[in-house]
Amino acid sequence: MRKLRQFVAIALLTAAVLSVVLPLPNQNSGHLLTAAEAQGSTLTIYSGRSEDLVGPAIEQFEADTGIAVEVRYGSTSNLALTILEEGANTEADVFFAQDAGALGLLAKDGALAPLPSYILDSVEPRFRSADGLWVGITGRARVITYNTEALAEADLPASLLDFTDPAWQGRVGFAPTNASFLSHLTALRVAEGDDAARAFVQGLLDNGARQYENNSAAVAAVAAGEIDAALVNHYYMYRVLAETPGASLASYYFPGDDIGNLVNVAGAAIVTSSDAKPLAQQFIAYLLSRTAQTYFVEETYEYPLLLGMDADPRLKPLAEIETPDVDLSDLDDLEATLDLLDEVLNS
Amino acid sequence: MTESPAVECCDLRKSFGGVRAVNAVSFALARGQFMALLGPSGCGKTTVLRLIAGLERPDAGQVRINGEVMSDGAAIVPPNRRRVGMVFQSYALFPHMTVAQNVGYGLPGGDGRARRVAEMLALVGLRGLDERHPAELSGGQQQRVALARALAPQPDILLLDEPFSNLDVALRSQVREDVQRILKQAGVSAILVTHDQDEAMSMADCMGVMFDGAIVQTGAPRALYDDPATRRVAEFLGEANALPGEARGDVAATALGDLALRRPARGAVDVLIRAEQIALAGPGQGVPAAVTRVMYYGTHQHVWAALDDGATVIKARCAPDAPWRAGERVALRVSGPVAAFPAGESAPP
């Protein structure tokens, strides 16, 4: 025992010393400015989308263009906040956000620079900022993912708001504090007013709806049969199906332009203080290129927003989804949504 | 030219959070002398030691060692530049070092170190224990290591803070003799702090008695014992009976009769008679009394006897041979002169 102890102690100490002494594989930060960087030929991206998702696409961009890219991954909201806190000294050239709300927040603060029209025009107007400050890259439809052993499509209601019906007592799950739900609730507020939104959440809770940390957890719960249906984004189901091919899952879209059919976007924008705006434009244009869009379709099952691109054949085509009449740019008033949620969840 | 004293303290003062621990202490210790600072616990004697060592910063006053100013108010020489050795009550041996490493700690590196360590261990009689750790030594051995360690760098003075209080009584007198011998052999000036008057008187060349942060009297042990400056000093230094009396110059009238005084006095006094000054004899050979209690020690015995006035009990220290018993009628006599203090001078608490 004592020998083992000493061995472990020495081995770990050696490992620690080596980790400090040995050079890192691709350590390229805190270094002195190179000539290229001084001319602004390095692009810094703050990505609220995770490295597992967008890493390969960014590597491809670097390989294709020879532009050096540095990426900071983090949660969308923390990175938005970081950009605000860094102010004029931010290192970010591009902000790649998980949802429109965070982009709206930066836009309102004047932190975003206008995008050129050739980028804006490559997506439908409903998926970009009216002021031209951000553009959607991929679409994320709100759907009901349900367990096919417990429910048939015909069992599902005509409107999202019907889930407050006692028939759904204890059978529904949602991720109340997840950004995607917050955006959705904001859309409900914008479309139907605060009282309707409050009544909806209150109704869900009164109905014993289960709360999850995020969409993944909610979909996993559906797959496990913990609940029958969950209010989530459309693509989580396909991820579960990829890992567990036999899972009894299906997704449901509401008929008509029900508020349940909101399609939010993951979008990108250029930061006002960027000194590499041409590169930043090049990068966003790349994200809206066929190559990158194909990658997102295959890897993330999200809707490609580049006009003329088709989604995964298993998905209901974007053109067939009647989205509610809500401007995504109006989804930046998340705070009032949070106040509302606070009030309901904590009462 | 006269040699400057080994240690000289002038008007040292130190307070801790408003409590005066040391108040205007001044004394000098001649080189090669062994001084004992004697006082009850909490009297400030350890603080004096720490001020000399530089471990505390005096509020005011001076410390000089071999004539060099070490502390003068706030400006002080750090302890590591004072050439002062110290033996702590807890010995403060470095538990993670061997005996040899402990003793060699204050020595410069090189060949000389090992030689000096061996020399010191021989001096304290611990040859062969070099590689032991302190935890593997007895209390007496630890004490000697501490002494060897303090003496190894040949300090100008050695400070001993209650060094014997953690030792078994049986061991204590032996260790005291050894320490005295070692110190004389090393020829170092030393100050011993203790609350044990036997220890102080038997070991020291001179002593200072401290009460409440101040030194009340200094001098040779014999002089202090025989001629204490105050009643409190007298009672602290040895067992004594206090009797009220009326002094008339060289004698005082007391319940034990007219007693010869060390110094002339007049008026109401308290007379202090040492227990060993009282002699017991058969009835009729002195002031009559009755034995109330006997404690036998082998080397001597303590006998308490009540005078016939019923109020006064006298404690006597007698040779061990006479078999006194409680209840027995005896006579008391006082031998030698006694000390007298003005009546009402407060007794030690």
Next chain:
Amino acid sequence: MTQTSWVDTRTVLLLVSLPLTGLLLLPTAYLVARAGGVGLAEAVDYLARSGTLRIMGRSVLLVAATVGASVLIGVPAAWLTTRTDLRGRRWWTILLTVPLVIPSYVGAFALVGALGPRGMLQGALEPLGVERLPSIYGFWGAWLAVTLFSYPYVFLSARAGLRQIDPALEEASATLGRSGLATFRHVTLPQLAPSIVAGALLVALYTLSDFGAVSIMQYNVFTRAIYLRLSLNLDLAALLSLVLVAFTVALLVISARAERRTHPATGRTHGAPRRVALGRWAWAAWAFCAAVVALALVAPLGVMAYWLVNGVQQGETLRDVFAPLQRSLRAAAVAAGASGLLALPFVFLQVRYPGALSHLVARAAYVGYALPGVVVALSFVFLGANTLSVLNDLLGLSSYRTFALLIAAYVVRFLAQAIGPARAALLQVNPHLEESGLLLGRGRVHVFATVTLPLMRSGVVAGVALVFLTVMKELPVTLLLAPSGYDTLATRIWSASSEAFYARAAAPALVLVALSALSLVYVLEPDD
């Protein structure tokens, strides 16, 4: 006079630690500045809202329940492994400590996988007709997850305490006719109280600052509220964080009171402790330890291993873990070393020169520990991008996100963990030893290096190891402040799990847990 002036050691220590204290209070200062943006009326209105009050109530409840449960697990476990003849107690000691290294965001997630209504346990029970288990979400889940991954703080500190209690005290009680239980309650427990309080404080602060477990378990406490507010109204989030700081200060005051009420033993420890023969209770002791280990260690590791195997079978490609491993190790090693070093002046001030200022300085370290990581991270973002930008330009740095700034942020977050054990160790070193060294003619630095440091080494090392394993699993500071491209095991886990790539998350998670577990050799004292 040879040398007149002598720079006061206390002054030197203050000169060293005051700037560091400033750094430690940086997040608080940042919060004050931010919260200043909230009008008084708005602040009062927000704080007095029933929702806000309820969040505070939940936080208090969770802290109390977690601390209580951690004591109920940690103290008996410590007693069983130090004072009884429990079989395999060395292995139990290790197994009961390892949950400390499991990041709460990993552990809680795995717990849901194992114990969720339709988790693996339910799967195993399905043949018995169990359709679903009661919901784990909410208070009970958060309580379970936080307790299981933080009780080792109490366990470790109670163990250390038990090993220092003089067995003679217990023997004295036994000779006075007290039963074993009465002895434990009236003699051992009061002596152990300071150790329990120290451990409980860490558990309480961990609970206050934890985000992973409460968010997975959907229990709406402070940190969650702060995170949600953060992106929307930073000023309000700052205000909430300041309330959290106030809670922390209250906890520190309570723990200091509790510590002061205890009475230090008069004697010194002698002899080896008695070991209680468990006899027919041995099986119960075993069952207790096994249950804790099963929940806190086997369940999460099992779920991760399952994900890994399952993912690999499904053809999931695993990414290289070596580079992030090296980055994790590097950051954790440097931050831990720096914390160990910087803890020393704080500890010395507090122990050797006690006083109001010393205490204030030492307590400052605990504030960073109790704040949510993202708040600490944002304060450094603000500092780096604005205040330090001039300096960065001077140095020709392309980014303020330097390795040094990252380490500074880690130190601010976790210094408290290094201070605790080092302080306990220094308290055990008799100041006379240092004075002896000085009087033997050695300088203060030499005495420190040859006497004090060797004697308090195990405490310093234990603190360094604690910081090491906490930095290994740290997330928000790493995400926001690490130099570009500096992804670590923790960020890999986060990245993969946030997109539900569980197999990809499992590999770095298992590596992280394994490596951090090894660092526990420095935390556990060698038995006999």
